[in-house]
Amino acid sequence: MEYSAFKKWWLKKGSPGQKKTYQMYRKRCNGKPELKFLDIIDYTKRAKKETENNGFYDDSTFLKFLEKGETKENLCNYFNVDLQTFLDRIKVLKKSFNIVDIGDIIKLEKNIVIKNNKYSLDLNGESKVIFGVTSDNHFCNKLQQLTFLKSFYRLCKERGAKRVFNAGDVTEGHFKRRPDHIYEIMGGKIGVDDQADYVAEVYPYEEGIITDVIGGNHDETHIQNGGADVLKRVANQRNDFNYLGNGSATIQITKNCSVRLIHPLDGATYALSYSAQKYVDSIQGGEKPDILLIGHHHKAMYLFYRNIHILECGTTCGQTLWMERKRIAAHTGAWIVEVTFDKEGKILRFLPEFIPLYKMVKEDY
Numbered sequence: 001m002e003y004s005a006f007k008k009w010w011l012k013k014g015s016p017g018q019k020k021t022y023q024m025y026r027k028r029c030n031g032k033p034e035l036k037f038l039d040i041i042d043y044t045k046r047a048k049k050e051t052e053n054n055g056f057y058d059d060s061t062f063l064k065f066l067e068k069g070e071t072k073e074n075l076c077n078y079f080n081v082d083l084q085t086f087l088d089r090i091k092v093l094k095k096s097f098n099i100v101d102i103g104d105i106i107k108l109e110k111n112i113v114i115k116n117n118k119y120s121l122d123l124n125g126e127s128k129v130i131f132g133v134t135s136d137n138h139f140c141n142k143l144q145q146l147t148f149l150k151s152f153y154r155l156c157k158e159r160g161a162k163r164v165f166n167a168g169d170v171t172e173g174h175f176k177r178r179p180d181h182i183y184e185i186m187g188g189k190i191g192v193d194d195q196a197d198y199v200a201e202v203y204p205y206e207e208g209i210i211t212d213v214i215g216g217n218h219d220e221t222h223i224q225n226g227g228a229d230v231l232k233r234v235a236n237q238r239n240d241f242n243y244l245g246n247g248s249a250t251i252q253i254t255k256n257c258s259v260r261l262i263h264p265l266d267g268a269t270y271a272l273s274y275s276a277q278k279y280v281d282s283i284q285g286g287e288k289p290d291i292l293l294i295g296h297h298h299k300a301m302y303l304f305y306r307n308i309h310i311l312e313c314g315t316t317c318g319q320t321l322w323m324e325r326k327r328i329a330a331h332t333g334a335w336i337v338e339v340t341f342d343k344e345g346k347i348l349r350f351l352p353e354f355i356p357l358y359k360m361v362k363e364d365y
């Protein structure tokens with residue numbers, strides 16, 4: 001009998017002590033036990049330890065139960081706890097893990113489910129707004145450019161920006177299916193907690209500036225690896241870090257102006273504007289944003305197309321060897337944007353300014 005099967009059986013029998021467990025087990029096997037007495041002691045001790053926490057399992061064991069997805073009722077019965085106790089535990093875990101509700105089912109989701117994240121930010125009545133735009137910082141990649149990002153935030157503050165929009169790949173993540181990827185990551189910064197704690201500690205802070213951020217495909221590797229949401233963990237530690245979900249988010253900033261951040265999954269193209277144009281062409285009528293901020297490509301470009309002000313947001317990470325082999329250039333830098341609105345909150349004037357980073361700093365940790 002495998003340990004997991006034993007534990008299930010043991011819990012159903014009401015978690016008895018070692019001797020009683022052995023007696024019950026012998027009875028179950030008609031006196032021909034597959035496990036010896038010492039095995040039963042071992043198994044019972046282990047199972048007891050795992051269920052000590054108010055009748056629950058420790059986090060990692062508990063989360064394993066959620067991986068397949070199960071109804072709340074079944075889970076409560078299984079753990080022998082009331083619904084409120086169960087929901088309280090889920091609420092805590094949701095702050096760090098990608099736990100989703102599918103009707104009555106609770107699931108630790110390791111796949112990336114794209115949602116239409118919508119928010120609003122009331123800038124109605126403002127005639128001029130200045131904000132920063134950055135993307136693909138790739139913190140914990142050996143080529144991260146922390147010094148530049150810090151000076152960029154200082155500049156944003158000097159210019160009077162109150163928001164910086166970040167279009168994803170804040171962290172380098174960890175692609176387990178790319179064996180060479182681990183060599184691009186800073187030493188000791190591979191796991192989700194290592195990366196989250198590091199970003200929470202070093203991500204630029206300027207008083208009065210809030211960073212609105214989405215997750216990119218590198219951030220999402222933590223979800224794929226273990227259901228852990230790295231940017232949720234950063235946001236738990238930083239009040240100035242406003243996490244808007246993975247892949248895309250739309251923020252209504254005035255009643256007639258919306259900003260959409262996207263982190264698409266397409267690859268590099270020969271023409272800089274190709275991806276942006278294809279995306280804009282594909283948007284359904286009535287769903288067009290007024291400002292579109294695109295991450296992922298590590299390119300910098302401004303384009304006005306179909307009445308949308310589009311920025312490819314650039315990167316603050318040097319060109320990795322992987323990119324060099326794929327012949328992908330890194331446009332390093334970030335944007336400061338000044339937008340003038342009319343009385344109705346419509347854009348009158350859009351002034352993007354690219355702040356380039358020419359010289360990479362080595363080991364800029």
Ligand SMILES: [Fe+2]
Nearest residue numbers: 136169218296
């Ligand atoms: Fe990236």
